[in-house]
Amino acid sequence: MDLLTQPVGLAHYLAVGTILFVCGVVCMAVKRNAVGILMGIELVLNGANINFVAFGAPFLRSDKQFAIGLDGQLIAIFVIVLAAAEAAVALAIALAYYNNHATIDVDRADELKG
């Protein structure tokens, strides 16, 4: 039980961020529902946010002087705001698509296919 008795480090946080990122990428690849693809994007952005915050925490690593400190949290704030904006616009597009085509399946959106 080394994990429980020793302090966790940056690598553990990055591993969680990696798993969330890969889950988001796979989610974007396999979902046919447009809203499901949006959820994959949210997962990817959250994985990136975990990385930013973890890189900013100086007590997670033994080379303290390389921690990016507050910059990581600031960038994470901007990512959250951008994610909110992106979700609003993408949902509006998904709803317009649903109104015009009576389906939410992204595989059916092939009118531009040559």
Place this chain on the structure above:
Amino acid sequence: MEAIHWHSFFFLLFALVACVFAVAVVVSSNIVRMAFYLVISLSAVAGLFFLAGADFLGAMQLMVYVGGTLVLLVFGVMLTARGPFVNMQTSGGQWVMAVIVGGALLAVLLQTVWGVDAWWGRKIEHVNSQLAETPPTATPLGMALMGIRTDRVGSPAAGECGYLLVFEIISVHLLVVLVGAAYLARAKRNPRKVAAAEPSPPDSIALQSLTLNRDN
């Protein structure tokens, strides 16, 4: 029997919840359940932020993400989840491809992450106190958004690393995006209802039924 390090304990708890429910989002095919799993996963990520010393950011994750963005997503689910669109299956071949590509990506990224020795953290004997080492971050974050870095006082570039311009750009961007989203999602007049409400000449009815047939 060594004492349990509580930071590690709660990290493992939140990390397990976040990862398990993220995987559940991927494997579930019911869109309503996916939304619910995503809420839990993102809440656990907020817990990870608290543990990493980002108290303000964790609160913001809970308020903006879980309270705002996900409510938006749930609205999208409720407006579009009808009949066949609640459960949409993906074919087995696509699953196999996605799992192979995702697994390869995971392997590469994890190898990179775990390859740096300094990132494995400190040993318990080098941690000098059990007290929290994280000062509150709300005030420094707010000052940095106003262009003043209280954490960089004295360094030569202290005046050049604020985020005032980014803050202004992103606020205008948010305004434009919300106006654009409201414009995109506005309620259009349904042609069927318009045709039923006002009697129109026969040729326009024929045209209407033609366009409806094409849509179907």
